[in-house]
Amino acid sequence: MRIVITGGAGFLGSRLTRALLALRGAEGGLPAFDGILSVDLAPSPVDDPRVASVVGDIADPAFAREVIGAETAGVYHLAAVLSGGSEEDFDLGMRVNLDGTRALLEAARATGRAPRFVFASSVAVFGGALPEVVPEATAVMPASSYGAQKAMGELLVNDYSRKGFVDGRACRLPTIVVRPGKPNSATSSFASGIIREPLAGQPSNLPVPMGTRLWLSSPDTVVANLVHAMALDGGRIGAWRVLNLPGICVTPAEMLASLERVGGPAARALVTERRDERIAGIVLSWPGDFEVDRLLGLGFRRDADFDGVVRQYRDEFVS
Known part of the structure; x- marks a missing residue:
């Protein structure tokens, strides 16, 4: 059994890969796995015999079914066209961020195993007039194409979970600081x-x-929270599978x-x-700023x- 990470060659994906490799099997509630499949537009930089890489287009349903199958224990969906790129190229953002998410969910559904599915969303789903500290149940009103695409992805993950097709968690990530390397296309x-x-x-x-x-978080804290999101029993999350990760x-x-x-x-x-x-x-x-007391009570952490x-x-x- 293996865990699939889309966006696995990126900074966050490769860091998550290393964190998972440091664990043993089903440690801490994770589904049992003995390998990781990185899915991206480039090979994973992690040099480990337990890591395999596949390069391809996640918005292609046939490719999605190739990388998610009966041997898939869980999926981390991190791949995305970022906020600046989604705003500049609407069609590309819709293809990758919406169509790609739907293709992956359909591939997970086709396994008949309801694998755990962790979707990386964003606080960009919010907009408009907001309170100083945002409660968990606040309605979304995106002010960018990226935010709208992430909000639609959240609804898909929630409904596929409601139907029992996947055991989903949509994690709204804080802005991750500090990322190494060169500036990327994210507005943040x-x-x-x-x-x-x-x-x-x-x-x-x-x-x-x-x-x-x-609303910020260090890379190490975000990775720890993503690992915990996969390990957490779905029954503790509740019917609404969207989580504002602490920052x-x-x-x-x-x-x-x-x-x-x-x-x-x-x-x-x-x-x-x-x-x-x-x-x-x-x-x-x-x-x-967000109300995160319930999330901290569920075992998530903040810097x-x-x-x-x-x-x-x-x-x-x-x-």
Whole structure:
């Protein structure tokens, strides 16, 4: 039996792969597995005999049925066209983010085994007037194509679970900070950039107001929560399978204060402020804080503070 990870070659997918490999079989409630299949547009960077890679188009129903079959113990669906790319290319976003999700769910349904299915959603499903702290049952009103596509994916996962086709969990991920490497097409990419680039001695720009409330999580915490989401018994989640994964509410002003404490004043001085209305218009529609007491009670976790998030990145990626 194996676990399938779409987007398995990416930063989050490869990190999740390594975390799962460190576990043993059905440890902690995970379905028993002895291998991982990475599905992406590139091979997995994880060099381990238990990891196989398949390159292909998840929106192709035939390909989806090739990678999800009777031997599938569980599915992590992380692959997506990110927020900026979805806004610029509507058809591509719909094909990958909506059609691809439906193709994977149909392939899981065809196994007749109701495998556990963890769908990576986003706080971008929210928009409009929101309370300071968003309750679990708040209705979604996306202000971007990406958010709309993720919201539709959530409904699909929930209904396929209701019908008993999969045992689904739709996890709304906080913005993951700090991502290594180069900026990506996510509208929230700046949130990593204003930490990553200065720590490398490079300039970076903040395109949103200093007081913007952001819902953030470190990569290690997100991965731990994704593992827990797969392991958690569906009966404890309830009929509505959408989960607002815990994060911490931080403003760019607070992020830059952490940068200065961890990286020094010279790093902080490399960040400029130049508003980008396209980015700000989307990011300011997102909620900055959530009620997560129930999720913490279910065993999910959150980072203690943003200084720790910056230190985690510095210690792992900055020489």
